[in-house]
Amino acid sequence: MSLSDDGGYGGDRGPETGQTRTRLPDSGGDGYGSGRRPRAGVSSRNLITGVGVVVLLIAAIAFANRGGDTNGGAPTADSPKSADTQPTAPTGTKPVTGKNGDIATGFAKTEQGAQSAAANYAVALGSANMFNRDRRHKIITTVMAPSAVDTFQKTLDQAYSADFNKNVGLHADGSTPAGMTFVSRTVPIGTKVKGFSKNQATVEVWCTGLLGLAGNGSTKPVTTSWFTITMKLAWTNSDWKALSHSQQDGPAPVSGDVTASGAKEIAGAVNGYGGFTYAR
Template sequence: MSVPDDQPHTRTRYPAGEAPPEAAPGRHPLRTLGAVLGAVVLLLVVIAVVNRTSGSSTQAGGTTGGAGSAAGPGSGSAAKASATAPTGAQPVTTSQDGIATGYPHTSEGAQSAAVNYSVALGSSQMYATASRHSILQTVIDPSAVAQLEATTDTQYGNLNKTLGLTDGVARPGLTLVSRPLPAGVKADSYNGDTATVEVWSDQLGGLAGTGSTQPVAEYWYTLTMHLAWIGGDWKIASYSSFDGPAPIGASQQVSSANAIAGAVNQFGGFRYAR
């Protein structure tokens, strides 16, 4: 079965919600645009690019650095939290390979870029070579793209083998699911040509279908992206990640694997604007 199109199709204003806790300011090399291995399921997260160890992080074009530290869910003050509200500015109207581009040279533009880039980097398109390279060329600092392509080719080659995929395509009867669901965004800093933005997100990941040994589950994490204004648009210079904040799971009945696969194929993702 073909990999579902998890790239954003619909533009919407970003929903209101509490901002995630502040992350540590340290920057480390971007190493994996890979998946998150949960207790019972391989949760495929970003950019793609998530290290399960709290405080571990990565930077585009570099090698693995030392572990940093990230503030836990209770470290933020309630007084600092603010709702994510639309500014009234014109939303992004252009795109490249299905990814929104051409963001305003503003703090709001940097936040919109961070959210949309996190969705692209966490999508199932990262598991196919051609679409993965296209995503990296769109969202990463151009000076780091070549090295990152080589690194992720190896990483996703291994992930494809682990999941039984053929360049991102699951065997008949199964559907690869990898879709981030951003819940909130906030700007930690903005200095004209650089910005640090946090994206709090849920992620659906796994293989849907009868007989799957990696059923679709969810995983909460926070990405801290360091963005740079390059060539008239925001690009990812580096970013880090940490687990959570994760809410208590609801007592809903779990849907069948076929129902999950049908929903992923029928419901398109969103394009976000701050």
Template sequence: MSLGDEHDGQTRTRLPDPGTPRPPARGSRSLVAVVGVVVLLVAAIALANRGDGSTPATSGAGPDAPAKATSTAATGVRPVTGKNGTIPSGFARDEQGAQSAAANYAVALVSADILKPDRRGDIVRGLFAEDRVAELEARLNQAYSKEFLDKLGLDEHGNAAPGMTYVSRTAPVGTKVTAYTDDAATVEVWCTGVFGTAGVSSTNPVTNDWFTMTLALRWTGNDWKVDSFSQKEGPAPVNTDRTASDADAIAQAVQEFGGFTYAR
């Protein structure tokens, strides 16, 4: 799935190369349909972020200071135990807490639930600073209109047609703090994920994507909350040869494998 705003570019879906023996190449119309849906998602979030006048957090190290490399090994700090609805809360007021919050929030921002009008408000209230909720909820409601959902093959409630399963699941690969103070932080989250509709007659097959989401966080209400966010494509690795699973296998995997709560 692709997000973007005035700060960044777009994300493109990359189709996995088929395994050996190679099946017939996907028709150009199918490819255009897949890329078209991703472009729609980019446009929707760009619309949601339009007019955002917030500025990223600044770091005492100066604008030209390189970001510090951090180990991907476990730090030993326990994950948060609190939740705001379905969204983890109660992150530590330090760089590690900001990274953990950003990873969790990235997952929620690109979830299938945010396309559902009856779930969107709860997600927005769980993620964003209180003074940003009304504005961002209105923008997302406008971006994820009935017409937009129609183009994804979803009904007005954000549900796929009978026999179909809409998939939008993101997995953070790593996080990086690019600016930090005790009151604000800017965190980049490198993500991969699977997005599309699983079903025999789907015109929007499930594909994978790689993107980096940047979240400007603010310490408010004794927790990290999102002030603004944006997304750009990549970094994306070279795809290995794999035989793509059929629609039923993808739908079953999404239903049987639960998602994770992320904490650094």
């Protein structure tokens, strides 16, 4: 609203007296115009306009935060795609309808649902639970399509070998040395659909990751990495399940100048901050 809307500064005549008013030059004011004195009263039009703006803002906030559409906030067939709905922009669509343990399940049969599935499955497949054989098998049977479970399970059982566990600072059986906190987390940054059809999808998930041992005397301190996971998904039993999973390094940003935290602080953060259900 301009300053002349309420007749406070723009007119030469007072609205009620008909007398000529002289506007004095600004004097003694600072760079923000405090030397100019506003009218003591507020016109009815300004008050109504101000209240109207507040009401509209409240309505907009309530609309944006609403949690229970009959269709879960999903766009209908008649609604056009928003121009700002880009691959990494949130859409507000509810990501899942359920969970299997700690892993989200029940994704929508849409591109958004496929992206949410890929992001959540990337988190599960990059977690510390993958270093435990029994937990790893449970994760695999949850996120992989039935036709891919046996092959993927054998491949990962070979990959998570005794030598590999030792390389990351664990015991040969994947257990954590006493006094240490093992950290393995995958954090999705964004997702992108590379291919989508009625019953299949290919999704890329750009991630950062944490891996290492936090504790006094650790020879494998927690480090960060950047990588992109490509996941092929199939619509199986009313949900998206992974057919294959591959990974390549990057894109990686320039490292910042934040001072590395001590082992105790890192361990406290890992134990104190839980993960998320990731949604497109």
